[in-house]
Amino acid sequence: MTPRRIYVHDVAMRDGLQIESQFVATEDKVRMINALSRTGLHKIEVTSFTSPKAIPALRDAEMVLCQIERLPGVCYAALVPNMRGAERALECKADELNLVMSASETHNLCNTRMTRQQSRRVLADICRLAEGQSAINLSISTAFGCPMEGDVPVAEVLALGDWFVKEQGVGRITLCDTTGMANPAQVERICQGLVERWHGVEITLHFHNTRGMGLANVLPGLAAGIDHFDASLGGLGGCPYAPGATGNICTEDLTHMLESMGYSSGVDLDALLACAAQMPGLVGHGVPGYVLKAGKSDRRYETPADFEQTRARAQGRI
Numbered sequence: 001m002t003p004r005r006i007y008v009h010d011v012a013m014r015d016g017l018q019i020e021s022q023f024v025a026t027e028d029k030v031r032m033i034n035a036l037s038r039t040g041l042h043k044i045e046v047t048s049f050t051s052p053k054a055i056p057a058l059r060d061a062e063m064v065l066c067q068i069e070r071l072p073g074v075c076y077a078a079l080v081p082n083m084r085g086a087e088r089a090l091e092c093k094a095d096e097l098n099l100v101m102s103a104s105e106t107h108n109l110c111n112t113r114m115t116r117q118q119s120r121r122v123l124a125d126i127c128r129l130a131e132g133q134s135a136i137n138l139s140i141s142t143a144f145g146c147p148m149e150g151d152v153p154v155a156e157v158l159a160l161g162d163w164f165v166k167e168q169g170v171g172r173i174t175l176c177d178t179t180g181m182a183n184p185a186q187v188e189r190i191c192q193g194l195v196e197r198w199h200g201v202e203i204t205l206h207f208h209n210t211r212g213m214g215l216a217n218v219l220p221g222l223a224a225g226i227d228h229f230d231a232s233l234g235g236l237g238g239c240p241y242a243p244g245a246t247g248n249i250c251t252e253d254l255t256h257m258l259e260s261m262g263y264s265s266g267v268d269l270d271a272l273l274a275c276a277a278q279m280p281g282l283v284g285h286g287v288p289g290y291v292l293k294a295g296k297s298d299r300r301y302e303t304p305a306d307f308e309q310t311r312a313r314a315q316g317r318i
Helices: 012-016 026-037 061-067 083-091 105-112 116-130 154-168 184-191 214-223 251-260 269-276 279-283 307-314
Strands: 007-010 043-048 075-080 096-102 135-141 172-177 202-207 228-231
Touching: 007 251, 012 026, 012 043, 026 043, 026 061, 026 269, 043 061, 061 075, 061 083, 075 083, 075 135, 083 096, 083 116, 096 105, 096 116, 105 116, 105 135, 116 135, 116 154, 135 154, 135 202, 154 172, 154 184, 184 214, 202 214, 214 251, 228 251, 251 269
Parallel strands: 007 043, 007 228, 043 075, 075 096, 096 135, 135 172, 172 202, 202 228
Antiparallel strands: none
């Protein structure tokens, strides 16, 4: 039987770098993206076309997107928060515009400086602008809870997605656990029936590992038939407007888990680990990923020097 294909998206060069205090040089970003392109990842979120004052770590968005080597079969995405960001991304020929609005009114105001109603109007205009030029993905932030408002009604999350799918023709939706508040039972409730509800839509889940449940939350998503998952190389990431949020689930850890469970990710894990090994040097500190530290689960170790003596003693031979 052919293994089920799961598509891994890496967001390290956007989500991972956006809160880093050390600026990563443009040529290093380009080099890393080019290396990631060769690992077999389905999608790479290259950068964000936000205000350089708001996110100085990504102030070189145009240069990065225009300088990378684009390989067939890889989608090169850019996050855009507003119309000006969309225009800049389209000028650079982004394959996908990742539009963002929050299911929570408070987080949306903090993150975009707009009400949700204002965001709807702006994002609808961007959808019309991008038609025929770029694919559109809508990321619904705080879909699993808001750090300021608390629980977010599932009905609001679904209604927001419904509006963009049915009224704006958006063919890609990402549900984002922006602050790592999700738990597996909650993910199961939200995702059950989602593939049928948004038939033909590419649905992605975006988890953070703030409370150690990131990879566990992937499992009910898989069970619900969802095949696309965001992750960040090395486990970097976090939201400037999500107090306490830590990194995303780790790309190499996710890939290792999927392959160990018998899924096909299409990703060369060794090549991915080689990329992850470079991240501490780029950002100036260690990264949270586990597989990079421990090695793959098929890694084998030499027995202790006194093993034969120990076995002989246990067998009563000495």
